[in-house]
Amino acid sequence: MCEDIFVYLFGYGSLMWRPGFSYTKKFNAYIKGWKRVFYQGSTDHRGTPEAPGRVVTLIKQPEETKDTEEWITWGTVYAISDDEALATLKNLDYREKGGYERHELDIYLDEQSMVSYGKAIVYLATTENEEYLGEDTIDNIAQHIFRSIGPSGRNIDYLLKLANSLHEMGVVDQHVFDIEKIVLELMDRHQINHHNSLVENLSLSSSPTSSMLSSINSLVVNGATTTGTSGSSPGTNSPLLDEKALELLHRHKRFYMKPQGTVIIDQGAVQAISQRAKSLLPVGIIGFTGEFESDALVTIQDSNGSDISRGLTNYSSKELALIIGKQSKDLESLLGYFKGESVVDHTNLILL
Structure with missing residues (x-):
């Protein structure tokens, strides 16, 4: 009898909770020498070209730090049958078209593993892609995620789904959890949860106005100064939501009822x-x-x-x-x- 042939796919972001493809089995695993970070811009899912959201990618561990610590990133591995792999990867190429490329990395099953379980395909966005936003403070990243929305929905939903997946796995990702903590505090402060919209209590007409934009920004930060989009300096009075984001909030508000x-x-x-x-x-x-x-x-x-x-x-x-x-x-x-x-x-x- 011939042994089944599988293609392994390692998911560390939205693939962890919404793979969207058929698979034979799945299991938790990790990769060495990489860290999950909210450094990638999202203009087609959790943000817009005018106001990108932030989603995760992987950054490689610098050689000079390997003697003092070892970066590992836990995620979910999906085993895809060989005869379905081509179609699945073609669809994933479209889903991850916003700056992500396929790479092959070794996966490990426990933190004492010295030998790789095998190779898995990983989609990661390098620093060279056009939508890369790069490093920022944890507070600024959290504020950025809190205010972002795109065609696929709110950026906060992406963050909280990711954090929940990691909590359920029982692993610690301090970068994600620190951002989650700040965003949850912002949501609590402004009485926002998974089931109500940022604009639920505002009466919006079909055409957003500057006064609506002012009301939204006041609701989100209660008059506080924030960073703006990529390239803004901390403490500048840049609006939390542009006109496009406001239109999306108006259109999406029913989805959270x-x-x-x-x-x-x-x-x-x-x-x-x-x-x-x-x-x-x-x-x-x-x-x-x-x-x-x-x-x-x-x-x-x-x-x-x-x-x-x-x-x-x-x-x-x-x-x-x-x-x-x-x-x-x-x-x-x-x-x-x-x-x-x-x-x-x-x-x-x-x-x-």
Whole structure:
């Protein structure tokens, strides 16, 4: 009998809680000589080109420090079958297109390991990529994350998901945990949690104004001075949110309210949403719970019950019962009318 052949993928950021692809097994492991840091800019997921968010990458340990300490970074390793690896990596290349490149690094299973378990593919963003923001103080990074938002949702959600994954693994990452502590204090100070939006208590019209921007900034820092975007000096009075970020906050505020139902999707739809920023089509839906009208907020889950995203549905639960698993081209004949080919448009989705 031939031994199964796997490609190993090491995840140290969002892949830890939302891989978005099929895998045969997963396990915790670490890499040596690298440190996880919030030095990479995000203009397509947790920020915008005008106001990038901050996400993690890896920096290599300087040679001169190796005699006094050893950097290790824990993460999750996924074993992907060889026949699925090519398609999976192609999708991941798109997901990580914002400055990340594939590398191969040795992985280890426990901190006493002297021998590598094997090689794993790792996506990391080098200092040369255009979106690299670089080092800053822990407080400035925390403030930056607190105020950032992008098409995939709030930067704070990315941070807290990462920190929670590490807490569940039982490992200590002081860089991440120090930032988490400051952000949680900011959230507590401004009464923000996972289920309410930064702008929940503001009455916003469809067109943001400078007075709204002033109100948002006042809400976030209560008049305090902060650093601005990359390149600003500490203590400058730069706005926490630009007009683009304010528009995103206005558009996303419903995503942090209570969902009215759950839509369960197959693995193909998970990959389309998680890896390629696609809309949710009826053919990828395998079930749903709850009763809801069109334009309702729903949680989107994979077949294992893990939350993938939230979105605003174009079809009600009664309509969904008639079109679940069907091709988009058949919707009009099934319903007698047509509201669009997708159940949830990609522009009305955020990733969790």
